[in-house]
Amino acid sequence: xxxxxxxxxxxxxxxxxxxxxxxxxxxxxxxxxxxxxxxxxxxxxxxxxxxxxxxxxxxxxxxxxxxxxxxxxxxxxxxxxxxxxxxxxxxxxxxxxxxxxxxxxxxxxxxxxxxxxxxxxxxxxxxxxxxxxxxxxxxxxxxxxxxxxxxxxxxxxxxxxxxxxxxxxxxxxxx
Ligand SMILES: [Fe+2]
Numbered sequence: 001x002x003x004x005x006x007x008x009x010x011x012x013x014x015x016x017x018x019x020x021x022x023x024x025x026x027x028x029x030x031x032x033x034x035x036x037x038x039x040x041x042x043x044x045x046x047x048x049x050x051x052x053x054x055x056x057x058x059x060x061x062x063x064x065x066x067x068x069x070x071x072x073x074x075x076x077x078x079x080x081x082x083x084x085x086x087x088x089x090x091x092x093x094x095x096x097x098x099x100x101x102x103x104x105x106x107x108x109x110x111x112x113x114x115x116x117x118x119x120x121x122x123x124x125x126x127x128x129x130x131x132x133x134x135x136x137x138x139x140x141x142x143x144x145x146x147x148x149x150x151x152x153x154x155x156x157x158x159x160x161x162x163x164x165x166x167x168x169x170x171x172x173x174x175x
Contacts, residue, residue, distance in 0.1 A: 029146035034093035036139035042105035048077035057115035
């Protein structure tokens with residue numbers, strides 16, 4: 001009986017050790033920025049869910065306007081969470097992605113379990129967009145200090161959207 005030589009066996013896959021991240025941002029700065037972006041991700045996801053909830057549950061004479069407006073807004077927020085999560089990954093950290101993590105990280109309240117009146121929905125969303133803008137703005141000093149232009153660019157884009165959306169929603173509350 002021929003002996004099987006060890007060398008003829010299929011090579012055993014060995015998990016490669018992750019290579020060190022060397023993009024010119026210190027480990028400490030990457031951790032601080034990823035931490036800030038985790039708050040921004042949780043805020044954005046929570047605001048996405050609340051906006052989709054309101055799209056489903058809005059009632060009253062403004063139904064059609066708000067139902068469609070909320071759809072545009074939740075679609076934008078849904079598309080926004082991916083680049084935020086992927087920037088966290090590019091900085092070498094895991095992206096939070098569970099309701100428990102988002103609940104612990106977000107600065108926004110969860111959507112009310114009883115659907116509010118239409119204009120109260122608008123008020124809640126104004127406050128939500130303003131809260132996300134404050135979270136995004138609070139990360140700027142970290143990104144600036146570290147020379148992290150991709151994060152600063154992402155924050156600029158998110159601030160533009162949240163401040164513009166807050167203005168549009170706020171306008172609905174005026175006489
Ligand atoms: Fe729908």
